[in-house]
Amino acid sequence: MKDMRRTKLDGWFEFYRIACPICGHAGGCMQHVDGEAIVCIRVKSETPFSKNSSLPSYIHYLKGDKKRKKINVDEIPIYQGEPKKNDSFLHEVYKAFIDCLDLEESHYQHLISPSRQLTDEQIRERGYRSFPQQPWNIVKDIADITGIEDFSGVPGFFEAEGKYGQYWSIQGMEGILIPFRNHKNEVVGFQYRIDNPPNDVKVQERKQGIRATVIKQPNMVQVSFDGEVLFEREFEMGKTETIMHNSDILGWVTLKKGNRYFWLSSANKNKGTGSGNPAPVHISVPTARLKDWETGETLKARTVWLSEGPIKTDIASDLIEKVFDPQELFVVGDTFLALPGANSWRLALPILKEMEVDEVNLCFDADVVSNPYVRQHLMECAKELKKEGYSANMVIWNQSDGKGIDDLLLNNKVPHFKRLF
DSSP states (O other): OTTEEEOSSTTEEEESSSOOTTTSOOSSOEEETTSSEEEESSSOOSEESSTTSSSOOEEEEOOGGGOOOOOOGGGSOOOOOOOOOOHHHHHHHHHHHHHTOOOOHHHHHHHTSTTTOOOHHHHHHHTOEEOOSSHHHHHHHHHHHHOOOOOTTSTTEEEEEETTEEEEEEOOOSEEEEEEEOTTSOEEEEEEEESSOOOEEEEEESSTTEEEEEEETTTEEEEEETTEEEEEEEOOBTOEEEEEETTEEEEEEEEEOOOSEEEOOOTTSTTOOOSOSSOOOEEEOOHHHHHHOOTTOOOOOSEEEEEEOHHHHHHHHHHHHHHSOHHHHHHHOSEEEEESOGGGGGGGHHHHHHTTOOEEEEOOOGGGGGOHHHHHHHHHHHHHHHHTTOEEEEEEOOGGGOSSHHHHHHTTOOOEEEEOO
8 A cells, every 4th residue: 555654653644645635735644544534734624633843733534425444554564763863973974975975977067057057166065966876885985984883863874685684775866965954064864856757646536545656657647446457548747637437536636747856764664764853954054154164063143044945045045145235135144944845834943043043034936825835834934933023024026037036046136025024
């Protein structure tokens, strides 16, 4: 049952490759084993499930014909994840990891391309690298550098079984590794941008039991219901198709582009560790400041920009001085916090306090207005910032000038600041 996966909460299973029946999105939301309740991270209800966590969720009770089938627990693999190590240990391993890696030519060309415009110095100082083809050999090099032999608790690392016994390796795919630095300049995680993301399908159920998968790239899709294959045929990218069987509507299937960005994680591997609990928040400062920033030194900033996407904020922190003069820059700031997602803004709150921040610029993609879920999270974030005594601004610009803040600044455009409080 690859469309659901276990969570650390007894009796709760995550919608992994199938849409949550409440919000229509895969990932993050959960169903109880008895099929009578859904925990949704996007749609509120009167019953909070994890109101005070970094990612609040809400219980939706299902009654009558809306009740879902009981989950067959035996069909879902059991994985025992290791607790994540502390930041200083992660930094020791990940710093050695970066030092052992190279950057492939194709990845270098992407980073210096017109869409990124990074310099050799920026690429070097920020530590962008390519995921290795033989990660087990890299682990041996890391062990030689650090003296560490047990890598349990380090996201991405896991113990594999080979012909001659067990050995440590790293879970990942071919692509660009992007370091996540905390507010003490410690590398505490990675995302990687894969080169050729495969197409995937989104399944929205009307009746539980409908399944779909891409059986041959780019667009050959197999659709089944209760284990019986209904058909296999090519789908059109982005077009939602209604799936019928015996005159009943079973649900809707959409062929979509697969994810390009993934966390470096080994949550589903032996002695592996997930990227979360909590997921890292990346701090971007201009390259010149990054070079002089001592590891372990807590960064202080009067004003920060709250956004998402580590490459995006790295680029923006270097470009911002080109569109603002020094006096303006002193006011707006040049430090960015890149969240794992807009709905995880609570992760930033303790960091803002440690950094002694006074003012926050909320800076998300220009299409935020058209996304009700993102807009909802931003409003909740603004309310909490006000409650905590921060000043805040909404950073806005025309979508035609760029999707993200990096695109805007690359186009030498200046955003507008709307004072919230």
